[in-house]
Amino acid sequence: MRLAAIVLTTGVALVALLPARSWAAKNVPVVYQPCIICHGDMGQGNREVHAPALAGQSEAYLARQLVHFKSGVRGADTGDTLGAQMRTMAMPLSAEDMTALAAYLAALPPPAPKIELSALKGADIKKGSNLYRGHCGACHGSQAEGNPALNAPGLAWLDVAYMARQYRNFQQGLRGRHPDDTYGRQMQAIASNPLTEQDLNNVIAYMRTLATE
Numbered sequence: 408m409r410l411a412a413i414v415l416t417t418g419v420a421l422v423a424l425l426p427a428r429s430w431a432a433k434n435v436p437v438v439y440q441p442c443i444i445c446h447g448d449m450g451q452g453n454r455e456v457h458a459p460a461l462a463g464q465s466e467a468y469l470a471r472q473l474v475h476f477k478s479g480v481r482g483a484d485t486g487d488t489l490g491a492q493m494r495t496m497a498m499p500l501s502a503e504d505m506t507a508l509a510a511y512l513a514a515l516p517p518p519a520p521k522i523e524l525s526a527l528k529g530a531d532i533k534k535g536s537n538l539y540r541g542h543c544g545a546c547h548g549s550q551a552e553g554n555p556a557l558n559a560p561g562l563a564w565l566d567v568a569y570m571a572r573q574y575r576n577f578q579q580g581l582r583g584r585h586p587d588d589t590y591g592r593q594m595q596a597i598a599s600n601p602l603t604e605q606d607l608n609n610v611i612a613y614m615r616t617l618a619t620e
Contacts, residue, residue, distance in 0.1 A: 435448060438508055446458050446461050450512045454569065457568070457572075459569045460565055461512045462516060463516055464553065465513060465555040466509045466513035468560050469513055470508075471590075475585075475587075475591075481585070482494035482497075484582075486579070487581040489572075490581070527608045530609050530613075534606070534609045535606075535608075535612050535614075538602065538606055539551070539610050543562075548561070550563060550617050562614055574602075578599070
């Protein structure tokens with residue numbers, strides 16, 4: 408038996424068939440199976456299709472993002488093409504589906520990230536450390552592990568391109584502008600006094616070093 412999933416890339420619908428295997432044997436819930444093609448069977452993400460790692464984030468954060476995609480709080484801006492793809496996938500989900508997905512992914516261990524420093528040539532790790540501790544660490548944790556009490560996700564294991572894209576989305580108002588996105592609006596306010604491109608690289612490079620400690 409093969410599992411069919413719809414993947415949207417650059418506005419074109421493609422049907423992808425996953426290799427035959429028993430997902431039930433891996434205790435993968437049925438509701439997560441359409442997500443595997445992009446986010447991986449262990450929620451490890453796939454940067455080749457711009458899909459972030461989901462495993463290890465807090466259950467509340469994951470559930471909130473699914474609700475936001477479904478309701479249009481996130482992914483509805485015409486400039487957020489990738490967010491719109493995720494919104495399409497979230498639309499059919501019921502409240503029970505979203506609860507089950509969040510619980511499953513939160514229980515998985517965060518993926519072992521690749522250092523990816525080659526993508527950040529010329530990054531100043533020391534400056535990145537100072538910027539992170541001054542602007543990010545109070546919410547996202549000293550090790551970028553996230554802080555559920557402050558509704559701040561973990562960042563240390565997310566890929567470089569995803570982190571840079573989300574920061575720019577906040578900066579440009581593609582994310583966090585909706586009046587119902589309370590915590591996103593906080594992050595947008597922080598990004599409204601934006602880091603330079605080089606400083607953003609420095610901060611992300613520093614977070615990649617945290618992931619290996």
